[in-house]
């Protein structure tokens with residue numbers, strides 16, 4: 001299971017050191033919130049560009065915005081690997097097409113109250129499916145256990161139909177929930193507050209990976 005730290009709870013007055021402290025990350029997760037789609041505002045393209053400058057990692061952009069189509073060009077930076085939009089946002093299908101046209105990997109995500117069956121017809125065309133395991137908008141919330149069933153559903157659908165997407169989970173991942181999501185079949189776990197509240201983040205990511213393996217045996 002890959003680990004994608006979310007910099008949402010990083011210390012932005014110390015950004016370069018915060019990014020350096022997660023040098024073993026597989027990807028860096030970028031949470032973009034517009035204060036409309038979710039009741040919070042995070043940061044935008046300018047800060048994302050700064051992050052991409054001080055990091056040699058690929059970025060995984062999670063757009064929690066009402067109109068993703070307006071933002072995809074701004075976030076199609078060189079080291080952005082995935083751009084993920086919400087099924088619940090405006091014109092999400094056009095947004096997926098635009099991400100593909102810009103040469104980026106295409107991600108689709110659903111809120112905790114949205115079922116996998118609603119996105120089943122789009123699964124053949126996406127590179128990543130993100131299951132939100134908290135209500136989008138804030139870091140530091142508690143993991144919603146029902147998310148594990150959605151992950152299992154996606155694993156089954158992928159196997160049955162020979163789909164190619166990776167499964168990502170976002171929200172409330174810690175030492176206890178990491179083994180559970182790994183066991184359910186998650187490929188990439190986003191970890192925010194749990195990681196940034198620790199001092200030795202690379203070591204902590206290693207522990208999360210190790211624990212996950214241990215529980216898989």
Ligand SMILES: O=C(CO)[C@H](O)[C@H](O)COP(=O)(O)O
Pocket residue numbers: 006008009029031062064134135136137138139140141170171172173190191192193194
């Ligand atoms: O998309 C998000 C919130 O909307 C964040 O990526 C997520 O909450 C990560 O933070 P934490 O690990 O603290 O839950």
Ligand SMILES: [Co+2]
Pocket residue numbers: 006029030031062170190
């Ligand atoms: Co996120």
